[in-house]
Amino acid sequence: MSLRIVDLQVKEFNLPLVEPFVISLGTTYAAENILVSVELENGVTGYGEGAPFAYVTGETQQTAIKAVEAAKSLVVGKDAGAYRAIAADLARTFRVQTSARMAIEMAILDALTKSWGIPLYQFFGGVSDQVETDITIGIMPAAEAFDKAKYWAAQGFNHIKIKVGNDLAADVERVAAIHEAAPNCRxxxxxxxxxxxxxxxxFLHELDKRGIVIELLEQPVPAWDLKGLKFVTQNSTVPIAADESVFSSRDALHVAMEGAADVINIKLAKASVLDVVNIHAICQSYNLELMVGCMIESRLALSMAVHMVAGLGGFGYVDLDGFFSLAEEPIVGGFKQEAEVLSVGHVRAGIGAEPKEK
Ligand SMILES: [Mg+2]
Incomplete structure (x- = not known):
């Protein structure tokens, strides 16, 4: 049956949170994501999610929706099997609308691999079918962070990610409180x-003085300040990760050639889907460590990320916890979770996750 794409639809995908999530860039009260579906001539529908977050991707829900609508002419009528050519076309025209591209590419790959009858982790290489994620604690008073860390450690989490960047003294206190509450967590x-x-x-010196060893420090300086990032990397024994400094494989190559970071944090919302494969290759070639991160996303986008990370392999740091903050579950299926382990080995085809309301 034909893999021709006959329709592309987009709508608002609003995800209320259990509680506001605070990071140094701002506070999120609800994730205003987008939901994309593509329909193939063979009757198969694929789903994709985009997570525009103005402070990071420079998009809003409404600009992302407009971008997907404007992209219809580059997608509808094409063969889903030509996914890389479609992605390249989209990247040329919608260069900075990365979360719109993320949703479209995800939906195409979901429909395609459903049609082929293979799960996406095998499409990406099948290295593994599961990952171990951390859990993130936002910016909050040290006493609250202490309680959260105790709770998550008791739930079986061995990795905690801590948000800092507003107030150095309070940041050190928060990290110290979490370290005390969960001494065995990385x-x-x-x-x-x-x-x-x-x-x-x-900040790193202060942690060192207190005997607190951390796994890595992510994006200490502004995204544009590659010199500053390199300065921190060269003057610290703690691995430094580039997140907002790296959207595309070109950015990754630049960071790698400059030696500006030790780790690159890849996100679908920044690189879309297929450029992640290029960044993965660059990191492995330059011996940079790989991390995967997320925005506040539902199990749809996060399941895609689990397929990708498990399938490609080689990711030393996994931060795919965006769904823990959601007040409602809008998705059926997706990864299975047991404490910090997210697995997709049970998925027979595609992402294996679908929106409850189509
Ligand atoms: Mg980050």
């Missing part, structure tokens, strides 16, 4: 561009 720290290079080193 800690990642994410400043979301909130420090200068020297503040980042002062």
């Amino acid at each position: 800690l990642k720290v994410d400043a979301n561009q909130g420090y200068t290079a020297k503040e980042a080193l002062a």
Whole structure:
């Protein structure tokens, strides 16, 4: 049956949160995502989710919806089997609308692999079918962070990610409280561009003085400040990860050639789907470590990320916890979760997740 794409639809996909999520860039009260569906001539429908977050991707829900609508002429009528050519076309025209592209590419690959009868983790390489995620604690008073860390450690989490970047002294207190509450958990720290290079080193020095060892520090300085990022990387023994500094494989190549970071944090919302494969290859070629992150996303986008990360392999740091903040579950299926382990080995075809309301 024909794999020709006959329809592309997009709508608002609003995800209320259990409680506001605070990072150095701002506070999120509800994720205003988008839901995309593509229909093939063979009757198969694929689903994709986009997570525009203005502070990071420079898009809003409404600009992302407009971008998907405007992309119809590049998608409808094409053969889904030509997914890489379609993705390249989209990247040329919608260069900065990465979450719109993410949703379209995801929906095409879901429909295609459903048609082929293979799960996406096998499409990506089948290295594994599961990942171990961390759990993130946002910016909040140290005492609250202490309670959260105790709770998550008791739930079986061994990795905690901590948001910092607003106030150096309070940041150190929060990390110390979490370390005390969950002494056996490995800690990642994410400043979301909130420090200068020297503040980042002062922060790391303070943790060092207290004997707190962290796994990595993510995006200490503004996204555009590659010199600052390199300065921190060269003056710290803690691995430094580039997140907002790397959207595309070109950005990744630049960071790799400059030696500006030790780790690259890849997200579907920044690189879309297929450019992730290019970034993965660059990191492996340059011996940079791989991390995967997410936005506040439902099990649809997060299941796609689990397929991708497990299938490609080689990711040392996994931060795919966006669904824990959701007040409602809008998706049927997707990964199975047991404490920190997310697995897709049971999926027979595609992503294996669908919206409850189509
Ligand atoms: Mg980050």
